[in-house]
Amino acid sequence: MIKLNNITKVYRTKTIETTALNDIDLHVPKGEFLSIMGPSGCGKSTLLNIIGLLDEPSGGTIRVDGQEVIKYASKATAKFRNEKLGFIFQSFHLIPDLNVIDNVELPLLYRNVSRKDRKEMAAIALESVGLANRKSHFPSQLSGGQKQRVAIARAIVGNPAIILADEPTGNLDSVMGDEVMEILTKLNKEEGTTIVMVTHDERMAKKTDRLIRLYDGSQVA
Amino acid sequence: MLSNYLKLAWRLLSRRKFFTFISLFGISFTLGILMVALAFLQSELGTNTPLSNKDDFVYVEQLRLQRTYFDTITIIDTLFESGVEVFDTTYEFKESGSGATQTEMSNNIVDTYLTGMESAADMTMFNASNYHDVYVEGVKVSLNMLMSDERYWSVFDHKLTEGRVFDKAEVESASNVIVISTETAQNYFGREENVVDEEMFIDGKTFKVIGLYPHKGKILPFVSPDAVSPFTTMDLSLIDNFYFGPFEVMYIAKEGATDKLKSEINHAGTLVPIDHPDNEYDFKEAVFRPTTYDEMYAAGVLNVSNDEAEKSLSTMKMILLGLFLFFTILPTLNLINLNVSRIMDRSSEIGVRKAFGAHQGNIITQFIVENIVQTILGGLIGFGIAWILISIINQGGYLGDSVLLFSTKFFIYSFIITLIFGVLSGFLPAYRMSRLQIVNALKENKL
Incomplete structure (x- = not known):
């Protein structure tokens, strides 16, 4: 589904050059729940961003469904992100000025979906994460766990084939973290959604199909 | 999608009260003042009754009889030749001055020379100084x-x-x-x-x-x-001069024929005989100086004679354009600056939207819609301010007898100014922010 070949990412300033990723080869097949672990600053999030086409690699190629991604700022890439990818962030990234249902329907705004269908699809997504009764609440009125569940609803509302989750349980206590993991696992098993998750938590990583480890920008396991 | 943008724009306005107040204050006062200026121009130069035909007006205020004087000019130069002072005197026959007399016209001049112009749709003559x-x-x-x-x-x-x-x-x-x-x-x-x-x-x-x-x-x-x-x-028997009298003439030119009509009037001047005994000072030329209404108005505002009416209209247009740019560009730049900081504050939102499929055009549209909502709101308040100012000006008679008018045109022009303001002040920051790298935008993490 997504194939990374010799991916490198180098951050350059006038005086210093930092290699964040070094020759990463990765193949994420359809339906896999992959977790990426490693110490802080090892390049986990950078790799996830590159998989999600949110960041451009310094070298190497990315193939999505057999096609090489060249223009990252193009409409086609935006369309691909919209239709094929869903993102879950550690700090939720909900828009504070929008209520829960408007936050959830966000990806559908960029598709040709009628207002009525958007509301229906968002309501179904919210129901699947157990927040059907919080539609009109604003993010500031929700707990951390609830915010992350809203973020999951937003990620799945457009039925993407791949979910990319950057430490989705990082800001949550263990109970809420387990709840979020349960939703993700169910999504993977029942819907066949491919999930790539960055985590610090060994316990969470063990619940996934495959674990890769990064160290100083290189894959070590 | 538009309804979503509108809803978000409204929520942003109500959530960020201080910013909203500062923005609306700037927009509404600027637009309010511009609207008052527009009302002034509209009442002075607009095509309202009784000036619905003014764009086709050609005005002849006076007849001018003029001549140029020639004389022999003596020029004496002092030279030194071999140390001896000598005088070199030359004589030149050239223009030494000019003279003219000009006054409103007699009934005879109007009837004989200014009536029946081919390019005139209508005309009237009047004595305005009674x-x-x-x-x-x-x-x-x-x-x-x-x-x-x-x-x-x-x-x-x-x-x-x-x-x-x-x-x-x-x-x-x-x-x-x-x-x-x-x-x-x-x-x-x-x-x-x-x-x-x-x-x-x-x-x-x-x-x-x-x-x-x-x-x-x-x-x-x-x-x-x-x-x-x-x-x-009037007792017309008192007006016995061949050339001069109390009358001025206003024409309505046929559509698009003001210049042609002016030429015809200028030509008519050449037909006025100069050998009549009433030409006491032997003037050599009779000239009508036709002007359009706007030229005449500009000459009046700039306090120059009708000779310079055409030039004064372009000067007045330049001055008005300069003032318009000054009063719109400064607040627009200020708004752009405010908007950059406001949009910067929402960079992670831009990141999220892009991550979920928004392309550059979506982001620009969203911020421009927000800005237009804000400026229209400011425009409405500005309209209120203008209404109050115009009422105060009219009631207090601060512009003499000039009455500032509200009209549909006034509203349409004001609305267009508001929209231009909104799009201009929103586009640049929106464009800049829409180019943000998603990863960098998300790192701001202000959500």
């Missing part, structure tokens, strides 16, 4: 009484509030009828209605009021006089 003091129960009322023909009413389309205007027969029979302004009615009769068939005693004659038109302020004496009556009621 001031009378009339007394109402011992109190003096000054009256600027315009003496004209029946075509005055088709050239200047006053909308009568009651009665009628005088016709050709009444002009020809020198009927003592008069059409007056509401202000005159108020001053003379103490009321602004039901004055038709009343009588006015002016300069030893009794005039019957036959019509009433709204007072428009003294835009120009012939545009909004205090009263109008047939010119034949």
